[in-house]
Amino acid sequence: MIFVIVFNLFLVFFRVLYVLFYPLDLTPEEAQYWDWSRHLDLSYYSKPPMVAYLNFLTREIFGVSELSVRITPIFLSFLLSILTYLFVRRVFDHKSALIASTLPQLTIGFSINSLLMTTDAPFIFFWSVCLMLIFFAFEKNSLSLWLLVGLFAGLAFLSKYPALFLLPSALLYGFFYKREVIKSPRAYISLIPAFVLSFPVLYWNYKHDFVSFKHVSTLASKSASLFNPATFLEFLGGQALLLSLLPFFLIPYLWIKGLKDKKQAFFVLFSLPPFLFFALLSLFKKVEANWSGFSYFAAFVLLSLFLSKRKTLALLTYALSFFLFLIIHFTPLLDYMGMGKLLPPKRDPAKVGIGWSQLGDVVSQMRNKEEKIISPRYQISAQLAFYVKNNPRTYCINLGRRMNQYDLWEKDYQGDAIFVDYYPIDPRVLRASDGIIEEKELPIFWRGEEIVRFYIYKLKNLRRVEESMPGSY
Numbered sequence: 001m002i003f004v005i006v007f008n009l010f011l012v013f014f015r016v017l018y019v020l021f022y023p024l025d026l027t028p029e030e031a032q033y034w035d036w037s038r039h040l041d042l043s044y045y046s047k048p049p050m051v052a053y054l055n056f057l058t059r060e061i062f063g064v065s066e067l068s069v070r071i072t073p074i075f076l077s078f079l080l081s082i083l084t085y086l087f088v089r090r091v092f093d094h095k096s097a098l099i100a101s102t103l104p105q106l107t108i109g110f111s112i113n114s115l116l117m118t119t120d121a122p123f124i125f126f127w128s129v130c131l132m133l134i135f136f137a138f139e140k141n142s143l144s145l146w147l148l149v150g151l152f153a154g155l156a157f158l159s160k161y162p163a164l165f166l167l168p169s170a171l172l173y174g175f176f177y178k179r180e181v182i183k184s185p186r187a188y189i190s191l192i193p194a195f196v197l198s199f200p201v202l203y204w205n206y207k208h209d210f211v212s213f214k215h216v217s218t219l220a221s222k223s224a225s226l227f228n229p230a231t232f233l234e235f236l237g238g239q240a241l242l243l244s245l246l247p248f249f250l251i252p253y254l255w256i257k258g259l260k261d262k263k264q265a266f267f268v269l270f271s272l273p274p275f276l277f278f279a280l281l282s283l284f285k286k287v288e289a290n291w292s293g294f295s296y297f298a299a300f301v302l303l304s305l306f307l308s309k310r311k312t313l314a315l316l317t318y319a320l321s322f323f324l325f326l327i328i329h330f331t332p333l334l335d336y337m338g339m340g341k342l343l344p345p346k347r348d349p350a351k352v353g354i355g356w357s358q359l360g361d362v363v364s365q366m367r368n369k370e371e372k373i374i375s376p377r378y379q380i381s382a383q384l385a386f387y388v389k390n391n392p393r394t395y396c397i398n399l400g401r402r403m404n405q406y407d408l409w410e411k412d413y414q415g416d417a418i419f420v421d422y423y424p425i426d427p428r429v430l431r432a433s434d435g436i437i438e439e440k441e442l443p444i445f446w447r448g449e450e451i452v453r454f455y456i457y458k459l460k461n462l463r464r465v466e467e468s469m470p471g472s473y
Helices: 002-021 028-036 050-062 066-091 094-100 108-113 120-140 143-159 161-177 191-207 211-221 229-242 246-258 262-269 272-281 289-307 311-329 349-353 356-366 378-387 427-431
Strands: 372-375 394-396 415-421 436-446 449-462
Touching: 002 066, 002 094, 028 050, 028 066, 028 378, 050 066, 050 120, 050 143, 066 094, 066 108, 066 120, 066 289, 094 289, 108 120, 108 229, 108 289, 108 311, 120 143, 120 161, 120 289, 143 161, 143 191, 161 262, 161 272, 161 289, 191 211, 229 246, 229 272, 229 289, 246 262, 246 289, 246 311, 262 272, 262 289, 272 289, 289 311, 356 378, 356 415, 356 436, 356 449, 372 378, 378 394, 378 415, 427 449
Parallel strands: 372 394, 372 415
Antiparallel strands: 415 449, 436 449
C-alpha cells in the first residue's frame, strides 16, 4: 500500500510540474468546458454538465489557471488508483492490486485522461467506482450498496452519456452468473437515484428540442457507409496506442478466458460489450479512439491478475508502457532520437495545445478598447475566453459549420470587434463591418515547423453577421 501511495504521489508531482512548465496550453475541448463553467446550466449541447461543475468548483477555489483546470483529473486519477488497489486486493490478491493500481497510469489512454480536463476524466472515475460498487452489490445484494450504485451511476451519466452501458452490462452479468440477484427487487432500487440525478439532463434536453441526443445520433451516423474496413483498422490502431501496445494483444485472450470464471466474468462483461459496440460501429463510420476508453478499467483488472503470475511479461509491459509514456508527454524526444518522421509535427497530438497563450497575448495587445471577440470556430472562441487578458466573454458566429454550445447562448457582439480564424476573413463578416482597422497574421511553430496560422482582424463597427445555421448537429 505504501508503494502504491508513493508511486501515485510521484505521478501527481510530475503532472503538476508538467502543467506548470511544459509548453502545452489547454486543448480546445478543455477551454470549451472551462467556458461552460461560466454559464452554469442543467446540461449542455454536446455533453452532460459534470465537467462544467467541476471546472466551476476549481475556478472558485484556485482562480483561473491551467493548473486549476487540470487539478481535477490529476486528483481523480490519484484517488482512483488508491481505490483500485484496495478493491483488487480484496477481490484477488496483493500482486494483482499492485499492478492494477500502477500499470494503467503508464498507458497512453489513462495518462492522457489523468492530465487533460475533458469529460473522460470524471467519467472514468465515476464509472470505475460504480463498477467496484456493482461487484460488491452482486456479492451481498445489500440495499445500501445498490443505492450507492445508483448514486455513482447517476454521477457517471452526468459526466458522459456512455454511462448507459452500465445497465446492459449489469443485466448480462446477472442473467448469466447471478440470476438470483436480478430476481430480487433490491437491484432495481439503484435505478431511482440514477434517474433522479439524470432527470435534469433529460429536462434540459426537453427544453432544447433534445439537441444533445440529436448531436449524439449525428456522431453515430455521420459519414456512415455500408462497410468500411479502413475505419475499423483505424479504430483498432487507436485502441492499441491507448493501451500502449502489449495490453491490446493480451486483453482479447483474457476476455475469452475470463468468461469461464464467475468472478473474472464480471470484468469481462463490463469491458467487452462496450468495446464490441464501438468496434462494430467502426465498421461503418469513423470512431474516435477515446470513445471506448472507459471500458478498459475492468479489462486492466483482468490483465493485472494475469501479469501477477508472469513476472517477465509484466516487466516487459511496464517497460514499453513507460517508454511510450515518456514519448507521449515529450514528443520532441522523437526528434532528438532521429525518429521524428514517425510522428511529424502536424500529426503530433500535442499540437492541439500549442500556441493558444501566444494567440491570447496578441489579441490582448490589439484589444485596447474592450472590443468584442468573435470567431467562426468554437475552439478559437473558447481559447480566447481563457487566454485573453481578463477572460472576456467571447462569441462564435456560425458560418455553416455544425452546431455548438455557443449557438445556444445570446450573441451580443455588435460594435468594434476582433475577429480570429484559421483563414482570411470571410466576406460575410467583412460586409457586416465598416472595414478593417488593423490585421495580423500569427504563425504557430512546434518542433521547428509551422503547424497553424491565425488571421486576426480588428473591425470597425461590426453589425450582426448573416449566419448560416448548420443542417447537422
